[in-house]
Amino acid sequence: MNTESSTHFDRQYQRHLKHLKLKGLQPKTIEAYARAIRRIGKRFDGRIDHLSEPQLVDYFTELMASHSWSAVKLDLYGLKFYYEHVLRQPWVAPGLIKPPRVQRLPDIVTVEEARRIIAATRVRSYQVFFFTLYSLGLRLGEGLRLEVGDIDAARGRVHVRDAKGNKDRRTASSPCRRRPINTCAASGRCIATPSCYSPIAMAGAKARQRRARRSIVAACSAPCTKWSKPAG
DSSP states (O other), rough: HHOOOOOHHHHHHHHHHHHHHTTTTOOHHHHHHHHHHHHHHHHTTOOOOOOOOHHHHHHHHHHHHHHHHHHHHHHHHHHHHHHISOOOOSSOOOOOOOOOOOOOOOOOOOHHHHHHHHHHOOOOOHHHHOOOOHHHOOOOHHHOOOOOEEEEETTTTEEEEEETTEEEEEEEOOOHHHHHHHHHHHHHHHSSSSSBBBBBGOOSGGGGHHHHHHHHHHHHHHHHHHHHHHHO
16 A cells, blocks of 8 residues: 555545544444555555455455454445445445345253353452342343342343343333342442452453453353363
8 A cells, every 4th residue: 555545545534534523433343444444455455445246246255255244234334435425426236135034043052051151250349240140130241241230129120221222121020020130239349440340340441341251151161162062
Protein backbone atom coordinates (compact mmCIF):
# COMPACT_ATOMS: atom_id res chain seq x y z
CA MET A 1 0.00 0.00 0.00
CA ASN A 2 1.61 3.27 -1.12
CA THR A 3 1.56 6.44 0.96
CA GLU A 4 -1.32 8.07 -0.89
CA SER A 5 -3.53 4.97 -0.70
CA SER A 6 -2.63 4.45 2.94
CA THR A 7 -3.52 8.03 3.88
CA HIS A 8 -6.85 7.87 2.06
CA PHE A 9 -7.72 4.48 3.58
CA ASP A 10 -6.87 5.63 7.11
CA ARG A 11 -9.03 8.71 6.69
CA GLN A 12 -11.97 6.69 5.37
CA TYR A 13 -11.51 4.08 8.08
CA GLN A 14 -11.75 6.74 10.81
CA ARG A 15 -14.97 8.03 9.20
CA HIS A 16 -16.25 4.47 9.23
CA LEU A 17 -15.57 4.19 12.97
CA LYS A 18 -17.39 7.46 13.64
CA HIS A 19 -20.48 6.33 11.73
CA LEU A 20 -20.48 3.01 13.57
CA LYS A 21 -20.56 4.81 16.91
CA LEU A 22 -23.16 7.35 15.76
CA LYS A 23 -25.56 4.60 14.68
CA GLY A 24 -25.68 3.20 18.21
CA LEU A 25 -24.37 -0.24 17.31
CA GLN A 26 -23.23 -2.68 19.97
CA PRO A 27 -19.48 -2.80 20.77
CA LYS A 28 -19.13 -6.30 19.30
CA THR A 29 -20.83 -5.20 16.08
CA ILE A 30 -18.59 -2.14 15.84
CA GLU A 31 -15.54 -4.34 16.30
CA ALA A 32 -16.71 -6.82 13.65
CA TYR A 33 -17.58 -4.15 11.06
CA ALA A 34 -14.29 -2.34 11.67
CA ARG A 35 -12.36 -5.59 11.31
CA ALA A 36 -14.15 -6.22 8.02
CA ILE A 37 -12.82 -2.97 6.55
CA ARG A 38 -9.30 -3.60 7.82
CA ARG A 39 -9.30 -7.07 6.30
CA ILE A 40 -10.62 -6.10 2.88
CA GLY A 41 -8.41 -2.99 2.90
CA LYS A 42 -5.38 -5.19 3.36
CA ARG A 43 -6.52 -7.45 0.51
CA PHE A 44 -6.95 -4.58 -1.98
CA ASP A 45 -4.13 -2.30 -0.76
CA GLY A 46 -6.58 0.22 0.64
CA ARG A 47 -8.43 0.69 -2.67
CA ILE A 48 -11.91 -0.36 -1.60
CA ASP A 49 -14.05 2.61 -2.65
CA HIS A 50 -14.80 1.33 -6.15
CA LEU A 51 -14.78 -2.45 -5.96
CA SER A 52 -16.49 -4.29 -8.78
CA GLU A 53 -18.76 -7.28 -8.41
CA PRO A 54 -16.13 -9.71 -9.82
CA GLN A 55 -13.63 -8.42 -7.24
CA LEU A 56 -16.14 -8.96 -4.46
CA VAL A 57 -16.97 -12.44 -5.72
CA ASP A 58 -13.27 -13.39 -5.69
CA TYR A 59 -12.69 -11.85 -2.27
CA PHE A 60 -15.60 -13.51 -0.49
CA THR A 61 -14.89 -16.83 -2.19
CA GLU A 62 -11.36 -16.69 -0.75
CA LEU A 63 -12.73 -15.64 2.63
CA MET A 64 -15.14 -18.58 2.75
CA ALA A 65 -12.21 -20.98 2.31
CA SER A 66 -10.61 -19.84 5.57
CA HIS A 67 -13.43 -18.44 7.72
CA SER A 68 -16.85 -19.45 8.98
CA TRP A 69 -20.15 -18.36 7.45
CA SER A 70 -20.62 -16.08 10.45
CA ALA A 71 -17.34 -14.24 9.77
CA VAL A 72 -18.12 -13.96 6.05
CA LYS A 73 -21.56 -12.54 6.80
CA LEU A 74 -20.18 -9.97 9.25
CA ASP A 75 -17.56 -8.87 6.72
CA LEU A 76 -20.28 -8.45 4.12
CA TYR A 77 -22.44 -6.37 6.47
CA GLY A 78 -19.44 -4.28 7.49
CA LEU A 79 -18.56 -3.50 3.88
CA LYS A 80 -22.18 -2.70 3.00
CA PHE A 81 -22.29 -0.34 5.99
CA TYR A 82 -19.13 1.35 4.70
CA TYR A 83 -20.62 1.86 1.23
CA GLU A 84 -23.90 3.15 2.59
CA HIS A 85 -22.71 5.54 5.30
CA VAL A 86 -19.15 6.50 4.36
CA LEU A 87 -19.22 6.45 0.55
CA ARG A 88 -22.94 7.17 0.19
CA GLN A 89 -23.01 4.73 -2.71
CA PRO A 90 -25.44 1.91 -3.52
CA TRP A 91 -24.21 -1.61 -2.88
CA VAL A 92 -22.76 -3.02 -6.10
CA ALA A 93 -23.56 -6.69 -5.57
CA PRO A 94 -27.03 -7.32 -4.10
CA GLY A 95 -27.71 -10.95 -3.33
CA LEU A 96 -24.00 -11.78 -3.42
CA ILE A 97 -24.00 -14.05 -0.36
CA LYS A 98 -26.75 -16.22 1.06
CA PRO A 99 -25.60 -18.35 3.98
CA PRO A 100 -27.44 -21.65 4.49
CA ARG A 101 -30.22 -21.46 7.04
CA VAL A 102 -29.32 -23.68 9.96
CA GLN A 103 -31.22 -23.90 13.22
CA ARG A 104 -29.52 -25.86 15.98
CA LEU A 105 -30.75 -26.59 19.46
CA PRO A 106 -28.28 -25.65 22.22
CA ASP A 107 -26.65 -28.35 24.31
CA ILE A 108 -28.35 -28.56 27.69
CA VAL A 109 -26.26 -29.49 30.71
CA THR A 110 -28.06 -31.92 33.00
CA VAL A 111 -28.31 -31.41 36.75
CA GLU A 112 -25.76 -34.17 37.33
CA GLU A 113 -23.33 -32.69 34.78
CA ALA A 114 -23.67 -29.25 36.39
CA ARG A 115 -23.02 -30.78 39.82
CA ARG A 116 -19.85 -32.48 38.56
CA ILE A 117 -18.58 -29.27 36.94
CA ILE A 118 -19.11 -27.30 40.14
CA ALA A 119 -17.54 -30.04 42.27
CA ALA A 120 -14.47 -30.20 40.00
CA THR A 121 -13.95 -26.42 40.17
CA ARG A 122 -11.43 -25.42 42.83
CA VAL A 123 -11.90 -21.65 42.84
CA ARG A 124 -14.73 -20.66 45.17
CA SER A 125 -15.88 -17.63 43.16
CA TYR A 126 -16.09 -19.75 39.98
CA GLN A 127 -18.14 -22.38 41.82
CA VAL A 128 -20.66 -19.73 42.86
CA PHE A 129 -20.62 -18.29 39.33
CA PHE A 130 -21.37 -21.64 37.64
CA PHE A 131 -24.04 -22.46 40.22
CA THR A 132 -25.73 -19.10 39.67
CA LEU A 133 -25.61 -19.32 35.88
CA TYR A 134 -27.11 -22.81 35.78
CA SER A 135 -29.73 -22.26 38.48
CA LEU A 136 -31.02 -18.96 37.08
CA GLY A 137 -30.67 -19.86 33.39
CA LEU A 138 -28.33 -16.97 32.59
CA ARG A 139 -26.10 -16.65 29.54
CA LEU A 140 -22.36 -16.31 30.12
CA GLY A 141 -22.32 -12.58 29.27
CA GLU A 142 -25.36 -11.94 31.49
CA GLY A 143 -23.63 -13.60 34.43
CA LEU A 144 -20.41 -11.69 33.85
CA ARG A 145 -22.29 -8.38 34.00
CA LEU A 146 -24.16 -9.29 37.18
CA GLU A 147 -23.64 -6.86 40.06
CA VAL A 148 -24.49 -7.01 43.73
CA GLY A 149 -27.12 -4.30 43.27
CA ASP A 150 -28.90 -6.48 40.71
CA ILE A 151 -29.62 -9.21 43.28
CA ASP A 152 -32.96 -8.82 45.05
CA ALA A 153 -32.74 -11.57 47.66
CA ALA A 154 -35.88 -10.34 49.46
CA ARG A 155 -38.08 -10.91 46.42
CA GLY A 156 -36.07 -13.79 44.99
CA ARG A 157 -35.35 -12.01 41.70
CA VAL A 158 -32.30 -10.88 39.72
CA HIS A 159 -32.06 -7.89 37.38
CA VAL A 160 -30.37 -9.11 34.19
CA ARG A 161 -28.80 -6.23 32.26
CA ASP A 162 -27.99 -6.05 28.55
CA ALA A 163 -29.59 -9.40 27.81
CA LYS A 164 -30.35 -10.70 24.33
CA GLY A 165 -31.49 -7.90 22.03
CA ASN A 166 -29.82 -5.30 24.29
CA LYS A 167 -32.78 -5.51 26.68
CA ASP A 168 -32.96 -5.73 30.45
CA ARG A 169 -35.11 -8.37 32.11
CA ARG A 170 -35.81 -9.81 35.54
CA THR A 171 -35.71 -13.48 36.43
CA ALA A 172 -39.04 -14.86 37.59
CA SER A 173 -39.51 -15.24 41.32
CA SER A 174 -39.90 -18.87 42.45
CA PRO A 175 -39.04 -20.92 45.56
CA CYS A 176 -36.51 -23.04 43.63
CA ARG A 177 -34.49 -19.93 42.80
CA ARG A 178 -34.21 -18.66 46.36
CA ARG A 179 -31.11 -20.73 47.09
CA PRO A 180 -28.96 -19.54 44.13
CA ILE A 181 -30.03 -15.93 44.70
CA ASN A 182 -29.19 -16.09 48.40
CA THR A 183 -25.89 -17.81 47.62
CA CYS A 184 -25.15 -15.18 45.01
CA ALA A 185 -25.92 -12.34 47.42
CA ALA A 186 -23.83 -13.86 50.21
CA SER A 187 -20.92 -14.48 47.87
CA GLY A 188 -21.12 -10.93 46.59
CA ARG A 189 -20.76 -9.56 50.12
CA CYS A 190 -17.79 -11.82 50.82
CA ILE A 191 -15.66 -11.90 47.68
CA ALA A 192 -16.55 -8.95 45.50
CA THR A 193 -16.26 -5.20 45.31
CA PRO A 194 -19.22 -3.05 46.45
CA SER A 195 -20.63 -2.97 42.91
CA CYS A 196 -19.65 -6.28 41.31
CA TYR A 197 -20.39 -9.90 42.05
CA SER A 198 -18.95 -12.19 39.40
CA PRO A 199 -15.32 -13.34 38.98
CA ILE A 200 -14.96 -10.67 36.32
CA ALA A 201 -15.03 -8.08 39.13
CA MET A 202 -11.62 -9.29 40.20
CA ALA A 203 -10.31 -8.85 36.67
CA GLY A 204 -10.47 -5.07 36.87
CA ALA A 205 -11.33 -2.73 34.03
CA LYS A 206 -13.33 -3.45 30.90
CA ALA A 207 -10.13 -3.87 28.88
CA ARG A 208 -9.51 -7.13 30.76
CA GLN A 209 -12.99 -8.59 30.40
CA ARG A 210 -11.98 -10.85 27.54
CA ARG A 211 -9.23 -12.42 29.59
CA ALA A 212 -11.66 -13.01 32.46
CA ARG A 213 -14.17 -14.59 30.06
CA ARG A 214 -11.50 -16.91 28.69
CA SER A 215 -10.44 -17.95 32.19
CA ILE A 216 -14.03 -18.80 33.12
CA VAL A 217 -14.53 -20.83 29.95
CA ALA A 218 -11.25 -22.64 30.61
CA ALA A 219 -12.29 -23.40 34.19
CA CYS A 220 -15.50 -24.98 32.90
CA SER A 221 -13.87 -26.76 29.95
CA ALA A 222 -11.14 -28.50 31.97
CA PRO A 223 -13.40 -31.04 33.76
CA CYS A 224 -15.53 -31.51 30.63
CA THR A 225 -12.42 -32.37 28.57
CA LYS A 226 -11.28 -34.80 31.26
CA TRP A 227 -14.61 -36.63 31.30
CA SER A 228 -14.85 -36.81 27.51
CA LYS A 229 -11.56 -38.73 27.22
CA PRO A 230 -11.89 -42.52 27.20
CA ALA A 231 -10.56 -44.27 30.24
CA GLY A 232 -7.37 -46.27 29.93
